[in-house]
């Protein structure tokens with residue numbers, strides 16, 4: 001059976017996911033598109049050559065008989081409403097991060113899914129599907145002994161328009177918050193943020209770089225450098241130090257060039273290029289599970305936890321150096 005997919009939000013990642021469902025993945029077909037900017041839907045349908053209907057509203061798209069599963073790739077503030085609609089319709093939904101911008105919004109989705117009594121939501125924390133992070137997790141679990149420290153960095157060449165200091169947490173560190181929790185299989189107990197001198201390339205009045213310090217339930221200390229105007233490329237680093245060794249995230253495969261007495265290797269320029277394989281794998285995983293009637297992978301609970309931790313980090317930004325405790329309710333059995 002080929003799943004009829006409805007895409008809500010035909011922006012950058014919505015179009016990219018629609019393209020991969022049509023051209024790279026198996027088992028799904030984009031049959032419906034909605035964007036609050038109708039011209040964006042039309043453009044996506046035409047540019048990608050989709051045989052899809054342009055729906056006037058997200059509600060109508062989700063309710064349509066031809067739509068078996070929904071992709072929520074609209075702006076962050078709209079995710080909660082669209083995910084709740086899909087849950088109410090009993091349809092599997094893949095939601096790009098964040099699940100919801102607020103802790104309360106994320107909790108409402110968890111509660112709705114628990115009331116439905118089954119997993120319907122997969123969240124777009126794609127790093128869990130990146131071959132490099134998966135290889136690193138195997139080494140951490142089998143070779144390293146108990147982890148002690150993690151040193152991570154998330155660098156973008158330049159921040160987009162409208163960048164603000166809290167966005168470094170909500171838009172950027174959120175990926176590290178999730179993937180390191182998954183990598184270590186531990187939750188967080190505290191957050192702290194400190195600010196080095198800001199780069200001259202940071203937008204006026206914003207703090208960039210920032211250092212986020214997290215402590216886990218198992219006493220692992222994590223430092224994450226967030227530097228979104230580093231100028232040189234899109235660079236994701238992760239190093240785990242354990243009792244019996246040190247493991248480092250492999251970079252993307254790239255040819256090394258020896259020329260004019262220099263050894264060089266290209267660095268990706270954006271997230272789309274760096275995590276292209278991870279996006280393919282996460283979405284194929286969603287299609288396969290939705291077809292089998294059992295959604296799995298990064299969950300609403302993971303989205304809720306990320307929202308709680310991100311909020312603690314933003315609170316910590318308000319008083320650099322202060323340690324903000326993090327407490328989470330017990331994980332509901334649906335998410336075991």
Ligand SMILES: NC(=O)c1ccc[n+]([C@@H]2O[C@H](COP(=O)([O-])OP(=O)(O)OC[C@H]3O[C@@H](n4cnc5c(N)ncnc54)[C@H](O)[C@@H]3O)[C@@H](O)[C@H]2O)c1
Nearest residue numbers: 009010011012013035036037040073074075076078096097
């Ligand atoms: N997992 C990742 O690595 C990753 C990467 C990029 C973006 N994202 C997330 O995906 C989401 C979209 O990001 P983007 O870069 O594609 O943004 P974008 O601005 O390019 O696209 C968002 C689209 O949503 C549409 N939209 C806004 N409100 C809407 C509504 N009420 N109903 C229907 N459509 C609406 C906009 O018109 C726009 O076309 C964000 O939450 C972002 O954080 C995740």
